[in-house]
Amino acid sequence: MRSLSGRLVLAALVVGSVIGLLTPRPAAAQVVKILDSTSVLTFTASADHNAMSLDGTTPLVTGYRIDVWLRTNVTFNTATPPVPVTTTGPPFASYTIGKPTPVTGTITTVPLLQLKGTAQIAPNVQYALFVSAIGPGGEGRSSVGAGPFGTVAPPSPPGAPAIQ
Numbered sequence: 001m002r003s004l005s006g007r008l009v010l011a012a013l014v015v016g017s018v019i020g021l022l023t024p025r026p027a028a029a030q031v032v033k034i035l036d037s038t039s040v041l042t043f044t045a046s047a048d049h050n051a052m053s054l055d056g057t058t059p060l061v062t063g064y065r066i067d068v069w070l071r072t073n074v075t076f077n078t079a080t081p082p083v084p085v086t087t088t089g090p091p092f093a094s095y096t097i098g099k100p101t102p103v104t105g106t107i108t109t110v111p112l113l114q115l116k117g118t119a120q121i122a123p124n125v126q127y128a129l130f131v132s133a134i135g136p137g138g139e140g141r142s143s144v145g146a147g148p149f150g151t152v153a154p155p156s157p158p159g160a161p162a163i164q
Contacts, residue, residue, distance in 0.1 A: 031081060032126055033149040041066065041109045045102040046133035046140065053136070060135045063099045064107070066115065067091035067141075071126035071148050084128040084145035092127065093119035096134075113151070123153030 033039075048060040069087045076082035095117035100107045113121065121127060128147025132139045 033147070035112050035121070035149055035151050037111060037113060039112050039149075041112055041129070041131070041146070042106050043131050043142065044105055045107050048133065048135070049099075049102060058136055059099075060137065061099065061133045062136065063134045064097050065132045065134055065139070066095040066097060066109070066117075066129055067132065068093040068095070068119075068121065068127050068129045071128060074128040074145070074147065076128075077144075084130070084147050085143075087128075087130070087145075093117050093121070112149075121151055123151045126150045 046061050046064075051060040052058065053060065068091055069084075069089075070092050073088045073092075074084045075086040075088075077085045095115040097109050097115075100109065109115075126148040127150060128145050129149075130142050130145040132141040
Protein backbone atom coordinates (compact mmCIF):
# COMPACT_ATOMS: atom_id res chain seq x y z
CA MET A 1 0.00 0.00 0.00
CA ARG A 2 1.32 3.43 -0.98
CA SER A 3 1.87 6.17 1.55
CA LEU A 4 -0.31 9.26 1.56
CA SER A 5 2.48 11.33 -0.02
CA GLY A 6 2.96 8.70 -2.76
CA ARG A 7 -0.76 8.76 -3.56
CA LEU A 8 -0.76 12.57 -3.66
CA VAL A 9 2.18 12.59 -6.09
CA LEU A 10 0.43 10.00 -8.30
CA ALA A 11 -2.83 12.02 -8.21
CA ALA A 12 -0.92 15.20 -9.14
CA LEU A 13 0.71 13.43 -12.11
CA VAL A 14 -2.66 12.16 -13.36
CA VAL A 15 -4.33 15.58 -12.99
CA GLY A 16 -1.37 17.27 -14.67
CA SER A 17 -1.54 14.82 -17.60
CA VAL A 18 -5.28 15.40 -18.05
CA ILE A 19 -4.83 19.18 -17.93
CA GLY A 20 -2.04 18.88 -20.50
CA LEU A 21 -4.36 16.96 -22.81
CA LEU A 22 -7.14 19.52 -22.42
CA THR A 23 -4.98 22.61 -22.88
CA PRO A 24 -5.47 24.13 -26.35
CA ARG A 25 -2.37 23.96 -28.47
CA PRO A 26 -1.46 26.47 -31.17
CA ALA A 27 -2.28 25.35 -34.70
CA ALA A 28 0.59 24.06 -36.77
CA ALA A 29 2.33 26.87 -38.58
CA GLN A 30 1.29 27.21 -42.18
CA VAL A 31 3.97 27.57 -44.76
CA VAL A 32 3.15 30.40 -47.13
CA LYS A 33 4.14 29.67 -50.73
CA ILE A 34 5.97 32.71 -52.09
CA LEU A 35 5.14 33.20 -55.75
CA ASP A 36 7.82 34.10 -58.24
CA SER A 37 7.94 34.51 -62.02
CA THR A 38 8.01 30.73 -62.50
CA SER A 39 5.06 29.84 -60.21
CA VAL A 40 2.22 28.19 -62.12
CA LEU A 41 -1.06 26.67 -61.02
CA THR A 42 -1.75 23.06 -61.92
CA PHE A 43 -5.03 21.24 -61.36
CA THR A 44 -6.84 18.13 -62.55
CA ALA A 45 -9.26 18.87 -65.38
CA SER A 46 -12.98 18.50 -64.72
CA ALA A 47 -14.28 14.98 -65.38
CA ASP A 48 -16.61 16.73 -67.87
CA HIS A 49 -13.77 18.59 -69.65
CA ASN A 50 -14.47 16.86 -73.00
CA ALA A 51 -18.12 15.87 -72.38
CA MET A 52 -20.95 17.17 -74.55
CA SER A 53 -24.59 17.95 -73.83
CA LEU A 54 -27.23 15.24 -74.34
CA ASP A 55 -27.85 16.38 -77.93
CA GLY A 56 -24.10 16.42 -78.61
CA THR A 57 -23.96 20.09 -79.62
CA THR A 58 -22.70 21.91 -76.53
CA PRO A 59 -19.58 21.27 -74.41
CA LEU A 60 -20.38 20.83 -70.71
CA VAL A 61 -17.20 22.76 -69.80
CA THR A 62 -16.59 25.98 -71.70
CA GLY A 63 -13.74 27.25 -69.51
CA TYR A 64 -12.19 27.60 -66.09
CA ARG A 65 -11.94 30.45 -63.58
CA ILE A 66 -9.45 31.00 -60.77
CA ASP A 67 -10.98 32.79 -57.77
CA VAL A 68 -8.59 34.28 -55.20
CA TRP A 69 -9.62 35.12 -51.63
CA LEU A 70 -7.79 37.07 -48.97
CA ARG A 71 -6.43 34.62 -46.39
CA THR A 72 -8.70 36.12 -43.72
CA ASN A 73 -11.80 34.99 -45.68
CA VAL A 74 -10.73 31.33 -45.95
CA THR A 75 -11.16 28.42 -43.54
CA PHE A 76 -8.43 25.76 -43.59
CA ASN A 77 -8.91 22.12 -42.56
CA THR A 78 -6.75 20.29 -40.03
CA ALA A 79 -4.68 18.30 -42.55
CA THR A 80 -0.90 18.56 -42.58
CA PRO A 81 -0.29 20.91 -44.24
CA PRO A 82 -3.69 22.62 -43.84
CA VAL A 83 -5.75 22.99 -47.01
CA PRO A 84 -8.31 25.73 -47.78
CA VAL A 85 -11.85 24.29 -47.72
CA THR A 86 -14.41 27.11 -47.38
CA THR A 87 -14.63 30.82 -48.13
CA THR A 88 -16.74 33.75 -47.04
CA GLY A 89 -17.76 36.74 -49.11
CA PRO A 90 -16.89 37.40 -52.72
CA PRO A 91 -13.42 36.61 -54.06
CA PHE A 92 -10.74 39.28 -53.96
CA ALA A 93 -9.97 38.62 -57.63
CA SER A 94 -11.17 36.37 -60.44
CA TYR A 95 -9.22 35.26 -63.48
CA THR A 96 -10.88 33.61 -66.48
CA ILE A 97 -8.35 31.28 -68.09
CA GLY A 98 -10.36 29.83 -70.98
CA LYS A 99 -10.27 26.08 -71.58
CA PRO A 100 -6.63 24.97 -71.60
CA THR A 101 -5.87 21.53 -73.02
CA PRO A 102 -4.99 19.04 -70.29
CA VAL A 103 -1.82 16.96 -70.54
CA THR A 104 -2.43 13.54 -68.97
CA GLY A 105 -5.45 14.98 -67.15
CA THR A 106 -3.55 17.91 -65.62
CA ILE A 107 -3.99 21.54 -66.62
CA THR A 108 -1.14 24.01 -66.12
CA THR A 109 -1.95 27.71 -66.38
CA VAL A 110 0.20 30.65 -67.30
CA PRO A 111 2.45 31.95 -64.50
CA LEU A 112 0.22 33.16 -61.66
CA LEU A 113 1.83 36.59 -61.50
CA GLN A 114 0.91 37.20 -65.16
CA LEU A 115 -2.82 36.61 -64.72
CA LYS A 116 -4.97 39.61 -65.61
CA GLY A 117 -8.33 39.91 -63.87
CA THR A 118 -10.42 41.94 -61.47
CA ALA A 119 -7.46 42.78 -59.20
CA GLN A 120 -3.75 42.13 -59.01
CA ILE A 121 -2.06 40.15 -56.24
CA ALA A 122 -0.43 42.64 -53.87
CA PRO A 123 2.88 41.98 -52.12
CA ASN A 124 3.03 41.01 -48.44
CA VAL A 125 -0.61 39.80 -48.38
CA GLN A 126 -1.69 36.16 -47.97
CA TYR A 127 -4.22 34.59 -50.34
CA ALA A 128 -5.84 31.24 -51.14
CA LEU A 129 -7.51 30.17 -54.37
CA PHE A 130 -10.08 27.77 -55.79
CA VAL A 131 -10.68 26.72 -59.41
CA SER A 132 -14.13 26.43 -61.01
CA ALA A 133 -15.18 24.66 -64.20
CA ILE A 134 -17.68 26.87 -66.06
CA GLY A 135 -20.34 25.67 -68.49
CA PRO A 136 -23.86 26.35 -69.77
CA GLY A 137 -25.32 24.46 -66.79
CA GLY A 138 -23.49 26.58 -64.20
CA GLU A 139 -20.20 26.07 -62.43
CA GLY A 140 -18.50 23.47 -60.27
CA ARG A 141 -15.85 24.64 -57.78
CA SER A 142 -12.92 22.53 -56.60
CA SER A 143 -13.70 20.97 -53.21
CA VAL A 144 -10.38 22.18 -51.79
CA GLY A 145 -8.22 25.11 -52.69
CA ALA A 146 -4.55 26.02 -52.75
CA GLY A 147 -2.77 28.30 -50.33
CA PRO A 148 -1.82 30.25 -48.46
CA PHE A 149 0.39 32.06 -50.94
CA GLY A 150 1.64 35.57 -51.59
CA THR A 151 4.43 37.68 -52.99
CA VAL A 152 7.21 39.63 -51.37
CA ALA A 153 7.63 43.36 -51.89
CA PRO A 154 11.04 44.84 -52.48
CA PRO A 155 12.60 46.27 -49.33
CA SER A 156 12.13 49.91 -48.44
CA PRO A 157 14.92 52.10 -49.78
CA PRO A 158 17.62 53.20 -47.37
CA GLY A 159 17.90 56.78 -46.17
CA ALA A 160 19.74 59.42 -48.16
CA PRO A 161 23.48 58.86 -48.23
CA ALA A 162 25.86 61.49 -46.93
CA ILE A 163 29.59 61.80 -47.42
CA GLN A 164 31.40 62.79 -44.23
